[in-house]
Amino acid sequence: MKAWKQAGLPVAMAGLMVALAACGSTNAANGGNNANKPANTEAADTAQAGGDESAAANEQANAAANPQKEPVKVVWWHSMSGELGKAVTQLVADFNASHPDIQVEEVYQGTYDDSLNKMKASLDSKSGPSLIQVYEIGSKFMVDSKAITPVQDFIDSENYDVSNLEENILGYYTFDNKLYSMPFNTSNPILYYNKDMFKAAGLDPEKPPATYEEVKNAAKALTKDGKTGASFAIYGWFMEQFFANQGAEYDNNGNGRTDTATESLVNADAGVKTLTWWKDLVDSKVALNLGRKTDDTKKAFLAGQIGMTLDSTASLRGIVDGAKGKFEVGTAFLPKPEGAGDGGVVVGGASLWIMNNKPADEQKAAWEFIKYLAQPDTQAKWHINTGYFPITKKAYDEQIVKDNMAAYPQFKTAVDQLHATKLSPATQGAVMGVFPEARQIVEGAIEEAFGGQKDPKAALDDAAKAITEKIATYNKTVQ
Known part of the structure; x- marks a missing residue:
């Protein structure tokens, strides 16, 4: 509205000048003599002109005082x-x-x-x-x-x-x-499984495995006819989740939340138990090692080459759509060891x-x-x-x-898993300034264990030491 008023101001002034010019012409035709014009009409004309000029001046002042504000x-x-x-x-x-x-x-x-x-x-x-x-x-x-x-x-x-x-x-x-x-x-991560493969293997497609032990048993049953039971990408995020799901902390000092973390706990019992189970799946040939990329395990799952995989809930729609016409996708909570403490996902x-x-x-x-x-x-x-x-x-x-x-009813699994998680330092997630580097170190440790260069405990001991050193260096830079 202010812009309109500003734009209209020259038009109003131009109109006023035309009107004044017209009056001047009439007066000239009459010899410039206003004697025949009633006095009250002359006064009204003068007042009108003064009022228009005053209104125009006010509009100019308002526009200057209230300029159009830029977003x-x-x-x-x-x-x-x-x-x-x-x-x-x-x-x-x-x-x-x-x-x-x-x-x-x-x-x-x-x-x-x-x-x-x-x-x-x-x-x-x-x-x-x-x-x-x-x-x-x-x-x-x-x-x-x-x-x-x-x-x-x-x-x-x-x-x-x-x-x-x-x-x-x-x-x-x-x-x-x-x-x-x-x-x-x-x-957060969930377990995806091929319901058709479960049926063919004599497994109940409505009862997915919930523990490490049940995952291994299901993987054994699914591994046949050129197909393999499972494949989980070597992704540090999954190791972090396995810790939280056991109610175990990844770093000291309350996962770095009660005080600054100074030590990695990746070599704790929760980590050793997880890596030992994971390596056993691969060594038993009931799980494939397809490397670090979840895209590769996802492709193998959608191709019907593996019966189970881990992936983010953000991948759910793409996975379900990708399996349409080929098989039915089931979803389940992240597995954990038998008898593990309360936990959840990060x-x-x-x-x-x-x-x-x-x-x-x-x-x-x-x-x-x-x-x-x-x-x-x-x-x-x-x-x-x-x-x-x-x-x-x-x-x-x-x-x-x-x-x-x-x-996509499978998404209910993801929502239920989030809501079933009990908030604690373990499920809040670890806090450290070198987390990207720590994740890479853990992935390297998993590869070393799979490759037989180190046993799971030794691989994680070395990883914990390397991460702890990086944490110490980082902490010095921010103190």
Whole structure:
């Protein structure tokens, strides 16, 4: 409206000048003599002209005092590519259309590691983002960087209600009772199995294995006719999950949550028991070793070459769709040893962090975008388009989520597993600044055990030592 008034001002002034010119012509025709014009009419004309000039002046003053405000720009760095990237683009477009005072610019920055490295390089120049998506194992670095504003600050300032957000998801990103970042894309691992192969092997397809021992027995029965019982990718994330599922901590000092972690516990009984079982599956030839990539185990599973595999809940839709017309996919909780203590799964994925080297209004605008992403309807769209968990329980009340659950009933396993998890330091997940390196070291230890270079205990002892050394080096840099 202000822009319209400003644009209309020259038109109004032009009209006024035309009217005055017309009066001048008439007066000239009458010899310039106003004697014949009634005095009250002349006074009215003068008053009208003065009023128009006064209104025009007021409009100019108002326009100067209230200039059109530019929307606050929020630059969001993320690592979602392919179909996930398209889903991100749509979320941003929907937000921008409904929030004219804020405009979010989403920028794909490559892998999580690539994006984090670019962020580190941008800290001094302030050329980095307002908001950044960081994978869960980068959380300790983000806290230690002191380059972020905890979302708890915004939560507290406006009494934002977090009661409908999933406790087991918030738990990962909560340190010293403070939520530092807002979860965004969240997943956990589940067991996928081929129900048709189970039937053919004489196994009950409605009773998937729940323990290490049951997995081995099922794998033996499934290994026949050129097919193999199972294959689990050599992925450090799985070892972390096996620990949590036994209620065991991965690092000392309460998984690095009661105090800074100083020692890796990957060689504890939970780790040795897991690697010994895993190696036995491979040595017994009831499980294939297909290396570190989950894409390779997924392809083997969809080709009907293996009967069981582990993968993220975020892969569920793709796996179920990929098996259509070939076999029925079953899903089950992550297995654990017989008699293991209470535990559960650790959430994977990433969260959103607000950078503190940006102006206050920009940080506030980033928070507004975060709140939009956490809304039930937004989370519902994100969930059905990607397979990631909704971070809010209310999203399950949305009709599109109910319809999606009916189409993909296997996803109930993932939701049930999340809700069955008892929040503890073990299931909150370990916290250490060298987590990416630690994951690589553990994967190397698993390979050494599979290859026979070291027995499981020795491989994990060496891995724990190497990780502990890296933790010590890192801790010195942030003290």
